[in-house]
Amino acid sequence: MxxxxxxxxxxxxxxxxxxxxPQWGAYVSISVPSANPMHMTALHPKRRVSADLALMDxxxxxxxxxxxxxxxxxxxxx
Numbered sequence: 001m002x003x004x005x006x007x008x009x010x011x012x013x014x015x016x017x018x019x020x021x022p023q024w025g026a027y028v029s030i031s032v033p034s035a036n037p038m039h040m041t042a043l044h045p046k047r048r049v050s051a052d053l054a055l056m057d058x059x060x061x062x063x064x065x066x067x068x069x070x071x072x073x074x075x076x077x078x
Contacts, residue, residue, distance in 0.1 A: 008032055009030055011029075013027070013066045014061075024055040024056065025048045026068065027048050028044065028065050028068055028072065029045055030069065043076060049065060
């Protein structure tokens with residue numbers, strides 16, 4: 001589960017095998033630090049992105065998740 005810290009955002013992107021198929025799903029979550037240093041506030045809770053795209057392996061799913069995460073992050077910054 002790759003995680004990148006960009007500015008104050010913690011961006012998690014992952015590829016997960018889809019049950020019952022040979023395909024993989026791309027998942028993204030984006031969080032920021034909260035007032036409690038032991039917790040993060042989810043701005044974009046973990047969810048599947050690019051659901052209409054057939055991804056054949058974990059690396060492709062993670063690359064797609066990272067691409068979408070950067071697009072979401074641009075929207076949050078703007």
